[in-house]
Amino acid sequence: MLTFDPLPSVMTLEELQTPSLILSIDKFDRNVEQMRSALSRHSVQFRPHLKTAKSVDLAMRLFKGTSMPVTVSTLKEAEVFADAGLRDIFYGVGVAPSKLPRVIKLLDRGVDIAVLIDSIEQAEAVTAYSREQGKPIPTFLEVDCGDHRSGILPTNQQLLTQIAKKVSEGAELRGVATHCGRSYWAGSLTAIQQLAITERDAALQVAKLLRGAGHAVPVVSVGSTPTALHAKDLSGVTEVRAGVFMFFDMVQVGAESCSVDDIALSILATVIGKNSATGHYIIDAGWMAVSRDRGTASQNIDQKYGLVCDVNGRPFKDLLVLDANQEHGIVGLREGSMEDEPELAIGSKIRILPNHACAAAAQHDCYHVVTGNATSIDAVWPRFSGW
């Protein structure tokens, strides 16, 4: 595992070396509370996805010190959060047979970790390894609710029942799970609400099928940030997963999941030049700091490499990171903007609200925690990476 070496202890964003990752903790808390409030309307368990955070400190903040069920995207996340005391973990990416020994090791430590499968080959591997180890691995069947990424379509009844049967021969059929990732690009609240129904119904249809075949299917798990926030009726669903809601980002603004003011994550950068041929500013945050993610390019409003704010986190209207090289960002007004470009002195600091929080955060090894519009640094929290 990567270990963390504390940064030189500077007290404010003005003193901090750039580029650096900034977390507005009041916004994080507000976003978490909003999701809890949205889900409290339904009889569901909340199982937040920690793939965006990848931080033990943030997990503790999210749970206010208690232990709660979580979702992870890698076994590395499962192992780190297990070390931190979490005991109920859903590994939400189809499991490779060669990773099962790490799953058993976690089960042996008393961690209730469940895996996800969508093929007979995985079912055979999970069942055979469960038998060999004398420990039934909790297993979810992945349902394709129309994204056509992974999972099995509810209409593929024969395969679904075959897999369920195979799992129950040695592993533990814990439930069914689906994720409507296309809700990020739904375009409207009405479309998100419709997708929340699609997501729910796909999972319920498979749960009903498998129950009809004699399986208990105790858990019906769904979720994405937009559908979790806006679902009107989750009858039959037992748990909801969501991750990016903690931070939000410009893609979620485009998806109408949040407003710009809700974004808790930003990248601090320094103005290092102004090109006289283009009039654009140059900053010391390129794609190494904000990531190559251009999720908003396929939404109605393209935010290029992110929206620029002042050091206090207040957005400049229409000022974007127009382009990015490895360590250079190019800052200028959105095409067609009628705004006056703000005057930014060389050496001055700005903050960038990224396209995609998961991708931008992954480029950094720690969070610098601030509150409100203050620039004083309350804490430095390590992040981990790897698999």
Added chain:
Amino acid sequence: MLTFDPLPSVMTLEELQTPSLILSIDKFDRNVEQMRSALSRHSVQFRPHLKTAKSVDLAMRLFKGTSMPVTVSTLKEAEVFADAGLRDIFYGVGVAPSKLPRVIKLLDRGVDIAVLIDSIEQAEAVTAYSREQGKPIPTFLEVDCGDHRSGILPTNQQLLTQIAKKVSEGAELRGVATHCGRSYWAGSLTAIQQLAITERDAALQVAKLLRGAGHAVPVVSVGSTPTALHAKDLSGVTEVRAGVFMFFDMVQVGAESCSVDDIALSILATVIGKNSATGHYIIDAGWMAVSRDRGTASQNIDQKYGLVCDVNGRPFKDLLVLDANQEHGIVGLREGSMEDEPELAIGSKIRILPNHACAAAAQHDCYHVVTGNATSIDAVWPRFSGW
């Protein structure tokens, strides 16, 4: 600094947990030799850029144990390579005034580190800080050779001479530097050769101007992988920089800098499913493993998220990572391909040749070194990240 915890010692790629970064060391050596040979036709100093490698082991391999001049993109790189014994470092991104104390600290350690500037404000900062510290900071003027990213156009003679004058009042005017990044998208060998002339002439024009104004301008520094490999005449240039040539990638294939067989870097992944609705394979390498870089999207042939090879590194014709989520990759044939899709069993391993070596490597904390088509792992070399 991040410290490295050795991986569980597995001996072959078949046993290695995925996703993981693989380096074909014979290809690396061959690529380095090709660049040395190309540059030996000119009377220039070679100053390789280490931003792609970010590895002390690779720097040592590149230099065969001797110390040589290098280029870096961050002060973190400068500091790590200085710790490893390198003593001649060019920091090739415009310097923020707040970073000058770290530059002085390196100079104080006996490292000859030079910075890059393109504004009167930076010149004032560099000169004032040099005087304050009693140590003239070696400084390059950045020339805009037409990329219009950073740098000053050669025609902007007044600003260029003003900055040079200001630098020489307290710092050390080491030379002029330019980089023709658009050579990656030149589209043909002839176009690259023309850009090599443009790059050279822009730097020479400014060197001549400043020499006419009484400055020595000992160093004239140019370079990008395509122009460094294909320049026909570098008369007047004293040093050449290039970085991605060590690894190459699909963007460089598109730029005609190399062939697919030259690519030394790949990402090992495991097949975790096959979606029956689309027929596409699902692998456990998403953008977290291959990066979000889609550099080939703006070239003649779009390689999506990279070209798929078998575990021995032999490419499957037209098989691409068509799409990527955080930890999912979607693998299928290129649109319009007449090939038969290869049969890939769930659990089998593949390797991906990425769009952009710099971005893909940055997602990993170590290289697994292999030779030729063998799958035995010769060594594990740590990478570092951060600023």
